Amino acid sequence: MIVQETQRTKTAACTALLARAVQRIASTSGDHRTAIPELTLYRRNRPSQPVHCIYTLGMAVTVQGSKHVLLGDAELSYGPGQSLLTTIDLPVSYHITRATAAEPYLGIMLTFDRNLITQVASRIETLRPEKRTPLEPLSLQRLDASVLDALHRLIQLLGEPQLIPQLAPLIQQEIIIRLLSGPHAPHLWNLVNDAGPTQQIARAVGWMREHFADEMRVGELAEHANMSLTTFRQHFRAVTGMSPVQLQKLLRLQEARQLMLDQKVSAGSASALVGYESASHFTREYRRLFGAPPHTDIRRFVSSMRRS
Secondary structure (H helix, E strand, C coil): CHHHHHHHHHHHHHHHHHHHHHHHHCCCCEEEECCCCCEEEEEECCCCCCEEEEECCEEEEEEECEEEEEECCEEEEECCCEEEEECCCEEEEEEEEECCCCCCEEEEEEECCHHHHHHHHHHCHHHCCCCCCCCCCEEEEECCHHHHHHHHHHHHHHHCHHHHHHHHHHHHHHHHHHHHCCCCHHHHHHHHCCCCHHHHHHHHHHHHHHCCCCCCCHHHHHHHCCCCHHHHHHHHHHHHCCCHHHHHHHHHHHHHHHHHHHCCCCHHHHHHHCCCCCHHHHHHHHHHHHCCCHHHHHHHHHHHHHHC
């Protein structure tokens, strides 16, 4: 009991230290990219409206405040010291649920390279779990003090830019090693296993993300995955929480929204660019997902970002 209490105290202290390090760099509300390409810091001064985005292979960490993530029918909330590992590229929505100007939401996103994980795992095969678990797209776990300390050292390194090329890769590898031997381990080790239906679904999702604007034939996706159509549909829903058609729709609508936000294209142009043949069909599906037609939603979103 004393050991557990000591560990909790140490973890809480590391989380607080990490929060101060993030806040020193992320001094204003927004997304803060860093000189380490894989590392992004986040700050929000108030709760947010739902934000739709693509989560790629990586780990999101909350160090202050709280965040709620929705993937299909799955809902996950996490607070200080907790981390969300994403193993498959998938569209999600999230919103910040606890944040104030005095105590803002502070978070970290560290993306991973699949080849690096495979290389690191090959050197520590003795740590591979004996029992395989199904590949799930999201893994929510509380980080221990060792991972929090490594993240803190990675952020501190931003103050020594001349050392980043030499030391950042070493710290990132340390983080991967610790994750491969911690609570996230079963999910990361699944990335190393090439065989199995879940990996076939992961590759199908990757193809869909790159070709979301093309006409999709589910039967052809099943053939590429070497599965019958029925088996493919079952595994696809089990891994992603949705059907292939639903995933394509989300990918298209989220990309259209980003085009309107980032490149200021019209709704009609955006709908055509992401693969819709009917502008009215696009508007109906956009309203169902984002709660308002394109022009209204974009205006509302830009206004909310300015207030944050």
